[in-house]
Amino acid sequence: MQFKVGQRVAYLKEEGYGKILEINGQQARVEDEIGFDRWIPLTALVYIHSEKYNEDNILLSKEEVEPEMLYREFQEKTGQRKPQTVWEIDLHIEELLESTQGMTNTEILMRQMKEFRATFKKAKSRMIHKLVVIHGVGEGVLKNEIRSYLALQDQIEVYDADFSEYGKGATAIEFHPNW
Numbered sequence: 001m002q003f004k005v006g007q008r009v010a011y012l013k014e015e016g017y018g019k020i021l022e023i024n025g026q027q028a029r030v031e032d033e034i035g036f037d038r039w040i041p042l043t044a045l046v047y048i049h050s051e052k053y054n055e056d057n058i059l060l061s062k063e064e065v066e067p068e069m070l071y072r073e074f075q076e077k078t079g080q081r082k083p084q085t086v087w088e089i090d091l092h093i094e095e096l097l098e099s100t101q102g103m104t105n106t107e108i109l110m111r112q113m114k115e116f117r118a119t120f121k122k123a124k125s126r127m128i129h130k131l132v133v134i135h136g137v138g139e140g141v142l143k144n145e146i147r148s149y150l151a152l153q154d155q156i157e158v159y160d161a162d163f164s165e166y167g168k169g170a171t172a173i174e175f176h177p178n179w
Contacts, residue, residue: 009045010141046141047106085129089119092136113145132161136169
């Protein structure tokens, strides 16, 4: 994805966000959330997708409705049994793709979000009780995108997944169809 003047972006190596004012070669002049602007390499930026979630109604293609079973069964990971009403999906890019060669950070984030949205919709349609999304810690860009998407959904409860089981890099979603 190519960046454009006027796009909102987040920073990969630091907290915060901004809006692109100008692009010159491989750098963008970005105005941050408090009104200051500075030049930042395009490779250190990622497009903020969450603003579009309420606009596009997230219509899924056939490929997304029936994605590969990318979530790992708890039993495979730990050897223990867990109810089949609990799903996990690991969004670390190395779990989704064999190689990211030639992909930008934005393209990687878009792929992770596509897999997340497809799995979320599939879990909801199959009346799964709980979905645990392993997004990692990193700079928090993927977690923020996931939480922004979830903020627009009904009949769910969102919280940090069990720290002792997942560390700080996972979000739990419980589906409550009768709320």
